[in-house]
Amino acid sequence: TVACSYSLDGNTIKLNVGDHQPDLPLVLDPEITFSTFVGSTGDNFGTTASNGPDGSLVGGTVAFAPGYPTTPDAIQATMGVFSDGVSHMALTVFSPDGSALLYSTYLGGSHADIPHSLAYNSDWGRIALFGTTGSSNFPVTAGAYQSNLASGPPSDITIYGVDPQPNGVDCILATFDAVDFTLEAATYFGGSGIDGVNSASGLRANFGDFYRGQIDIGPEGTLWIATTTTSTDLNLPGSPAHAGAFDALIAGFDADLNTLICGRTFGGTGSDAAYCLEVAPDNSFGTLNNLDVIVGGGTLSNDLPLPIGGIQPTNAGYVEGWITRMTASPDDITVQFGTYHGLADYDQVYFVQRDASGRPYAYGQARTGMPILGDVYANPGSGQYITCFIEDLSDIAWQTTLGTGSGNIDISPTAFLVSECEQVYISGWGGQTNANSGTPDVAGSTTFGLPLTDSPFQASTDGSDFYLAVLSPNATDLVYATYFGGPFANEHVDGGSSRFDPNGTVYQSVCAGCGGMNDFPSTDNAWSPNNPSPNCNMGVFKFELGKLNANIDIDGPDQFCQGDSVQFDNFTSGPAAFTWDFGDATFSNEPEPLHLYGLNGTFEVEVIAQDTTGCLAADTAYVTVTIAPNADPQIIPVGPLCSGEDATLQGSGNGDLSWSPANGLNDPNIDNPTVNPTTTTTYTLTDVTLCGAASADITVEVVEMATSASSNTQICLGDVTPLAITSPSPNA
Secondary structure (H helix, E strand, O other): OEEEEEEEEEEEEEEEEEOOOOOOOOOOEEEEEEEEEEOOOOEEEEEEEEHHHHHHHHHHHHHEOOOOOOOOOOOOOOOOOOOOOEEEEEEEOOOOOOOEEEEEEEOOOOOOOEEEEEEEEEEOEEEEEEEOOOOOOOOOOOOOOOOOOOOOOEEOOOOOOOEEEOOEEEEEEEEEOOOOOOOEEEEEEOOOOOOOOOOOOOOOOOOHHOOOOOEOOOHHOOOEEEEOOOOOOOOOOOOOOOOOOOOEEEEEEOOOOOOOEEEEEEEOOOEEEEEEEEEOOOOOOOOOEEEEEEEEEEEEEOOOOOOOOOOOOOOOOOOOEEEEEEEOOOEEEEEEEEEEEEEOOOOOEEEEEEEOOOOOEEEEEEEOOOOOOOOOOOOOOOOOOEEEEEOOOOEEEEEEEEEEOOOOOOEEEEEEEEOOOOOOOOEEEEHHHHHHHHHHOOOOOOOOOOOOOOOOOOOOOOOOOOEEEEEEEHHOOEEEEEOOOOOOOOOOOOOOOEEEOOOOOEEEEEEEEOOOOOOEOOOOOOOOOOOOOOOEEEEEEEEEEEEEOEEEEEEEOOOEEOOOEEEEEEEEEEHHHEEOOOOOOOEEOOOOOOOOOOOOOEEEEEEHHHHHHHHOOOEEEEEEEEEEEEOOOOOEOOOOOOOOOEEEEEEOOOOOEEEOOOOOOOOOOOOOOOOOOOOOOOEEEEEOOOEEEEEEEEOOOOOOOOOOOOOOOOOOOOOOOOOOOOOOOOOO
16 A cells, blocks of 8 residues: 545645555545536536546536537537526536546526536436526427426526526426437426425525425436426326425426326425435336335425325424335326424435335435434434435434534535445535525534544545545445545535436536635646636536455565565455456465565566445555565686786676675776786675675686796807796696
């Protein structure tokens, strides 16, 4: 493993890493895939995001000025009407690494258009959008279920000042092809009242709660929404009569948005809202002719039409959460199971999910907290809760709260997932934007003091950031928790919802950089590391939380000697199977293998950890092993030297070499010194490695040459005399 920490250099994420092998990849767990601004020169507020095809991110925002980046194939490359307060929808698809825009467009008409929720289903191959509009010229498609804006009471959209909607507000639904992003289908959905905008006093607690509501994709690409309405003329066969000023609204459409499959209002005599729903994607109407839909929200009603048998049949007081299981069939949606959920103070359900066994879950807010039930990790008295119900909502399997423990609402929920293996993932934001612009119910909102795990991606907060957390199955442990945000700007969301993909990666939309600031963290190669607008820009981030954390080390010194066995330690979290590659063309599947290297050198060891439950993405970790050689000095022989003659001593070894004695050597600390001894000398070569020392000797013989001449130096002309040379050594 490599020690690392997170810091900001301006608005760029920097990872400060400790000692590591520079030619090996660094694997960070969990890890940020990318984070970027959208790069609009005009003011815009991020509201919603979802995973898209091949790991892309689809982001939705509300634009208030020209300058939003669009691609050549945009449905609407420009917006013709930009006046004070006019809000226009914009959608952008970011590449999987956040370095490019795959598609980007405006989408709307001459009045306000707000995206609330996005969804993607790979089997169906389309991206789905839910939002609201006051435009009578929104680009609906031929054959749409409702081709015109239904005339309603004049309304105000207040996402950016006051934006009057003289003809009222309707829901809009749209789908886009996931390959070329063409608009496949789009329809209005509304009546003579206010549809899709949660204006109910007391229910819109968090900043932006006007624009809650969610879309989900069911079997065969059917589209399902949960929202709110005051309309009494929506033509919903089988639906009970509208009961209060605002009722929850649940509806399902065919994949082409030509037909309303079924729909109903749900509420009592007070105000009611539906914020979320979850459809069983592998279910179909089939022979039983029904579809199981979980829906949740908030209410001021004391008389919700709940079936007998729910764990909490009555409203405990004030704003109360609720959750139901409904059965949807053509022309009918029936409440099978349901319950209020809360205490006497403010409580609401913002997201619902179900696990593999069909148990419903709720993620919501509860001022003063909720009871802790079961053997769970908990921060008692915290304002955010997660509840796991039994299937018929007649009891609670477990329940916990997560937060500061102050009794206040800390964060506004933005995304929720219960994985196939029952890990629980949450995302949310908190801070000054909520405390100052929400209702008194959330006036204590802050990210200071939220619980973190060891080595979070971001350990510090300015009090106005995002918070990401993962709980183990049955919430027995807090597996991971981190902050995400800049050190100055108040990151938030303007009402919409974002998504986790099934593998636990969050795709989050952010209203970032407000005030023209640039401190929203951006990754290397981000499409737009800076905020070029004078105020806010949609920021998006993709953060991979749902993966194994492969973590290995070596039990021993930094380097081993030839012949030593290397013991590998494995600290991987979660149930996993392992494949080790020792870097010497040998492999192992043992969790903690003992390995003997046959050669010295540096080896790059890789382990791949694969989740045996099939729930988490595989992870890879690396470690470097150095096998130091033993000392092994070698000398090439040198023949005898005449006095005054020199030669080169040629030595080799596996470590640091030195010669002794130094007499007669030009440098005793080099491998191949020049030698010129005056007498026969024995030299020692010493080889020193981390694994010890060894030496070898060589004797350099010096031969003294003795000469003498005969005293007879004369001969007669023509005579011959022999000349001879004699040496004291026969080899000289």
